[in-house]
Amino acid sequence: MAKIRSRSFWSKFQARWMQSRSLVCVGLDSDYSSLPSFLKTGANPIWDFNRAIIDATEAYTCCYKPNLAFYLKDGLRGLEALKQTVDHIPDEIPVILDCKVGDIGNTMAAYVSAFFEELGVDAITFNPLMGSDVAAPILKDERNFGFALALTSNPSAEDFLQQDGLSSRISRWLEQYPKEQIGAVVGATQSAKLESMRKQLQGRILLIPGVGAQGGDLQAVMNYAIDSPETPNILINSSRGIIFKDSGRSFADTAGEEAKILRDQILALIPNP
C-alpha cells in the first residue's frame, strides 16, 4: 500500500518551513558502497542507514530527497529500502524523489504512477528536454509537484544548458505552469545567474544542489535566490556533507549535528524583513 497523501507538496512545504524554520533538503544519496561498514552485515543496509539518518536529522530537515539511482543500484533490496524509507519519513516532511525522468505520454504517466501513487512521494525532479508533454502527466493530480532541471551546477552544463539561452528558455517555459505544482532545480555554483532566474521565477520553489561538495557559496545563494525573508521558497540540498560526514558508529548523530548546523547557517543568512 502506498502512503496516503492527504495534502499537496506545496502546502506541506510551506507548513514545514513555518514549523521547522529549516530550508535544508537532506539528500538521501545512500550508496551502498559508502555506508558504514558495520551496517553491511544486516539484511537491508540502506534501509538501516536511512532509518537512523532520518531519526537523527528530521528535526532540522525541511524535505528529504532520496536519489533513485542508488536504490536501483542495490537491486530489489534497494527498491524495498526506498519504499521503507518513504514510509518511515514523518507525514509532515515532504519527500522529493530525485529521478530526473523526462518522457512522454503513457511512459511518463507510468513514472508518475510509480512514484506518486505506488511509492508515495510528494514531488519529483524531471528533465524538460522533451517539452510540455513531460510536465502534463505530473499536473494531472494537483497534489503532485515537479522540479524542472533549469540550470545545473556540473562542469558540462556548458555543453547545452549554458548555450543559446537554453536555461532562460526553460525558465520562461515553466511560467505557464501553476507555481503550486512546478518549481526548478538551479545549481548553486551559478550564483551569477541565480539572481536573474529568481526574478523570472518569483513565487516558485527553487531546489538548489551544489552547496558544499560542489563548491556553491551559501552566502551568494541567500543573497540572490530567496523570494522574500518570510517566504524564501528555496530548498538547499546537502547529501554527502550530511549523511556521509562520519563513517563510524556515530554516523547518525553526526548527520543530525551537520543538518542542524546547516539549518542554522541558512537561518542566520536570511535578511531581516
Place this chain on the structure above:
Amino acid sequence: MAKIRSRSFWSKFQARWMQSRSLVCVGLDSDYSSLPSFLKTGANPIWDFNRAIIDATEAYTCCYKPNLAFYLKDGLRGLEALKQTVDHIPDEIPVILDCKVGDIGNTMAAYVSAFFEELGVDAITFNPLMGSDVAAPILKDERNFGFALALTSNPSAEDFLQQDGLSSRISRWLEQYPKEQIGAVVGATQSAKLESMRKQLQGRILLIPGVGAQGGDLQAVMNYAIDSPETPNILINSSRGIIFKDSGRSFADTAGEEAKILRDQILALIPNP
C-alpha cells in the same frame, strides 16, 4: 547474479543484423493495465507476458527494448519481471533499457552500475541535457552503449529540441564519442530532418521510435535514415503495434506475426546495393 555480458552491444548488434536480417526493435512497454486479462491472475503477469512475447517474436527481432517506467509502476514485482525478462532474452539478441536517464558524477555511475552490471542490459537510452558528464560513466566499459536523445517525435519537441538548433548541437556533440559506444534516438515523424541527421551521424546506430502509433512513415525512414544497404545502422522500434495488437489468448502468436511483417516490410524497403 547479473547475466554475463561477453560482448559489446556494438558487436552483438552487427552480428544480430547479419544473422536475423531484422532491424526491428521490439519495445517491451509491458504496462500491467494493458495486459490480456486472463494473465492477470498469475503471480507475475508482466513476466508471464514478456516470456510469451519474446518466445514468439525472437526470430524476427534485432533488439528488445524494455521501458523502465512500466516495470517501476508495478513495484517490486515489476522490477523482478524486468530482471527475469533480461535474463530470458537469448544472449545473441541485444537488450536496450529505455530509461532516458541523465545525471552526473556518482549518480550517473550508480545508474550505469544498476543497468549494465546489476540488471545486465547491453545499452541504455539517455538524456544529454546535462552534457558530457552524463556520457562519461557509460563510456567507462567499452561493452556499454548509450543512445542519446537527439530529436524526438512528440508534439512538444518544439519547446526545446526543435528550437535554436538544439538537435543539431546534440548531434555535433556526440561526434566526439566512438560510434561503437554512442548512438542517437531520432523520431520517425521528423523525416525531413532524418536525412541531415544521418549525414552528420554517419556510421552510428540510430534508434527510431514513432513508426506506426506516432504516425512516422516507414518509407521515408528507409529513404533517409539508413547508413548503407549492407550496414543500415538503424533500429526501428515498435511497441504497442506488436505487443498489444491482440489482447486475447493468441496475443503472443499475433505479436510474432506482427514482428515478422515489420521485419519483412523493412527488408523490402532496403535499396539494392
